[in-house]
Amino acid sequence: MNPLSFLLGEWQHRRLLSDGQRSALETHERTRPVSVYLLLRSLLYAGVLLFTSGVGMLIYKNIDTIGHTVLIGLLAVLTLGGFFYVIRTGGSFSRGIVENESKFGDFALLIACTLFLILEGYVQWRYNVFGTRYGLATVLPAVLFLFCAYRFDHRGVLSMGLTALASWVGITVAPLDVLSSNDFNNMQLIVTGVLLGAFYIGVGLTSERINFKKHFAFTYLSLGGNVFFIASSAGLFRSESGSLGFVLPIAAGCWLFINHARRTQSFLFLLMAVVYGYIGFTYVLFQVMNEELWAFFGLMYVVASTGGVIWFFLNYKKILRGRSEDGAAPAARSQE
Template sequence: MTQFDEQATQKLFEKNLITEEQFVQVKAYRSLGIFSLYNELKLFLYLSVLLFTTGIGILIYQNIDTIGHVAILSLLLIVTVICFYFCFKNSKGFQKEDSSFENPVLQYLVLTATILSCIFVGYIQFQYELFGTHYGLATLVPTIISFFCAYYFDNKSVLTIAVTGLAAYIGLSVSPQTLLSNDFYTTDTLSYSAIILGGLLILWTIYSAKINLKIHFNFIYLTYALHLICIAAINNLFQGYWLIFAIVLGASAYYFYKVSYQIPAISLFVFTIIYAYIGINIIVFKFLEFINADDFFEFIMVLTPFYIIGSIVLFIILIKNFNKQKANDSIR
């Protein structure tokens, strides 16, 4: 058993929530090291969806001259309609609370249908300019379809596609491959748009929690909001009006720090600490530059290793306290 599992089981026993016999049985069961293959099977299903949709894209690219545009679009449409048919047929309908298919495979069928819909709209716009020169509509339409499918079929994977499409609609690129070359670094307007979008996502999580609408989606919205706001704010710390964005970064870090405990979500907590740490270091360097700390250069160099080690130790302590608090909350 892990340390936290042992502590949680021990506390249950100490509070007389389980008997001594049950306590021994739990320890014996966990010592067997048995694990579930459920997550592994879900991973393989997810990879199969990606491989299938990628294969369709490669097939289209390599045989576009021989197959023909109409045939390709017809094939895409037929496969998409078939996928949606089985999804709607087996769906329980829209529900505000957490709901799912009786057969988990259908969740991946929804993902497949959504991706194929995005491919279909993008292909028809590229080849026939269905929306004319309004290229934003070619992004907005798949985004709307993705939001509908995410909420109707209660699919988190589709929701990530929808939020990514929403960010792309306003000109943001949020993929890891394009992070370093993102227009955040060259266009201030996109930085403002990212902060505004992140703020709107936060407001939506608050509103959805108030009306009890797919509360389990809030983690995805908050994850996107955290990265959008913090990356944009850190980028603008290098501008002349950096103080405003230092306040934005500090306020967002405090908010996500509190929210990470409420959900709880270790990923939100870790990234919040990392972004706050980066922001603090940038501000410290700006302060040293402002006071012209060249005379204290040797002293700063001596303190730097201790500062780095202290930061690592503090980070580990914060993670341990978070996991401990999470374990205590689960016991309650």
């Protein structure tokens, strides 16, 4: 059964809808237009995923029969072919959004970058070309992807480049035994995450201010913000006495993201600030609270938090509009 028909049937059974209202809603759902553009892009992205997955399965299933040299050559040809197509069809560089003349240029670049990762990993596994220099193996795709992202204006490849850069920073800073043992409580790794997240946030805000690839700011802020807040929260959760020093970075990050969310009308950044701020505040509150008060105050705090969540979702639009209304009032007074 159609989920919408089932839901409308339940509402009609409870006398929340009349027969005419149900019929009108079902007719609207059947006749509403469908975005062909979004449908085709979704199919193309699914095709990219299936193609790269198929290449990986081809390598895994036929290593012994085809041979390593043939597979590496095939991957190299496909990768170079993808980059060649992007270079031939890509437009000129621009500080703003670039409209690609080819409808398949974005997908070809994504395929080429993904195949490059597969090729690099395969060559490293087979011939150990990088040896134990794992930092070099991660910085190469980071540089390539960031260059391609800015040259051909691709936010998906930008995310891949920033992720590879974060991997390179983590491998370079943290000892190898820390990563191999999954000891993410290492203070050196935590501080690196905080600094890297702050760097990404700074680049995103700067790109907006100087109007240089300002549409990349969302990627920088979303990725950098999560890295920053997660690393700061990990530092806060440490049992050492100095871990409370991470309260200030979390508070500053929340203030920054709330102001940016109100300026850009972004619910995502507002939600990030509220969620991470709530986690940090709750942890600090129960850390400094006397254990004798936990049983009484803890229940009250849970109830108050539930009410706060309900209030937030009911009023988040007012919070986002507050900045624009505050900025509009002085402008109106100046016109008077």
